[in-house]
Amino acid sequence: MDKEQYYIGIKFYNNTFNYFFMTEDPSIKKGDNVVVETSRGLEVGVVSFDPISISTYKHSFELKPILRKADANDMMVHKANIERDKEVITTAKKFVKELNLDMHILNAVFSLDGTKLTITFVSDDRVDFRELVKMLASKYRCRIELKQIGPRDKAKTNGGIGVCGLPICCSNFLNEIETISINKAKNQMLSLNISKLSGPCGKLLCCLSYEDESYTNEKKKFPPLGETISIDGVIFKVNSFNIFSKDIKIENADEVRIISLEEYQKIRRGNHKDNK
Numbered sequence: 001m002d003k004e005q006y007y008i009g010i011k012f013y014n015n016t017f018n019y020f021f022m023t024e025d026p027s028i029k030k031g032d033n034v035v036v037e038t039s040r041g042l043e044v045g046v047v048s049f050d051p052i053s054i055s056t057y058k059h060s061f062e063l064k065p066i067l068r069k070a071d072a073n074d075m076m077v078h079k080a081n082i083e084r085d086k087e088v089i090t091t092a093k094k095f096v097k098e099l100n101l102d103m104h105i106l107n108a109v110f111s112l113d114g115t116k117l118t119i120t121f122v123s124d125d126r127v128d129f130r131e132l133v134k135m136l137a138s139k140y141r142c143r144i145e146l147k148q149i150g151p152r153d154k155a156k157t158n159g160g161i162g163v164c165g166l167p168i169c170c171s172n173f174l175n176e177i178e179t180i181s182i183n184k185a186k187n188q189m190l191s192l193n194i195s196k197l198s199g200p201c202g203k204l205l206c207c208l209s210y211e212d213e214s215y216t217n218e219k220k221k222f223p224p225l226g227e228t229i230s231i232d233g234v235i236f237k238v239n240s241f242n243i244f245s246k247d248i249k250i251e252n253a254d255e256v257r258i259i260s261l262e263e264y265q266k267i268r269r270g271n272h273k274d275n276k
Contacts, residue, residue, distance in 0.1 A: 006051030016159040022063035033070035041111025044078040081110040155201035180204040
């Protein structure tokens with residue numbers, strides 16, 4: 001009989017994001033240190049929540065298994081690697097300066113077995129880092145992987161606080177980071193002040209996508225901007241509307257009025273009858 005499977009969240013050193021893994025061991029609990037295999041090799045992570053039945057897992061990402069609970073030796077090597085990681089960052093920055101490369105080193109992570117070193121950096125352009133890899137490989141005698149990430153991924157890795165006062169979404173719960181268009185801000189009738197619409201990464205806020213569909217649906221209930229309506233023989237043009245208060249601003253050269261959506265629809269129905 002197959003054992004019941006569970007999924008759990010794991011956080012890695014200096015990273016606030018949850019990564020999901022699978023286990024058949026229900027004794028694993030929040031706060032345990034475990035060994036898993038990631039794209040960076042074997043790593044030690046901390047369990048962030050108790051096991052949950054795999055039947056409730058809704059994401060499309062394939063779950064890798066937890067290899068084992070971390071023992072005393074794993075933790076000793078892990079702590080030593082953290083200190084080595086710090087030294088690598090200093091060395092890598094020194095080499096970058098010597099080679100005059102346009103890149104900013106963010107972090108470095110040794111795999112638990114020390115066979116792989118992954119260095120993450122940010123740059124506005126493509127970087128020829130082949131000579132840097134040679135210098136690092138010569139010093140650390142392991143496989144070197146340099147990984148270039150964008151501003152959004154940098155924010156996801158480093159974390160931070162958003163304008164809402166909460167931890168930024170990408171480092172908290174977003175599994176995929178989508179491209180956000182300024183059209184979403186326009187659709188939500190927001191003031192196009194880029195500095196106020198941007199997150200710590202300098203890009204448009206991810207949360208602009210959360211309510212965009214709702215705005216689209218609600219706006220269908222309102223007349224298009226520029227539509228004209230006759231009130232007691234006087235022509236007004238729709239200038240703007242508020243989907244929350246359900247008010248519509250109409251105006252002409254002489255007068256500005258604020259009327260409710262319900263009142264507008266009633267007047268428009270009356271106009272249609274008069275035109276028949």
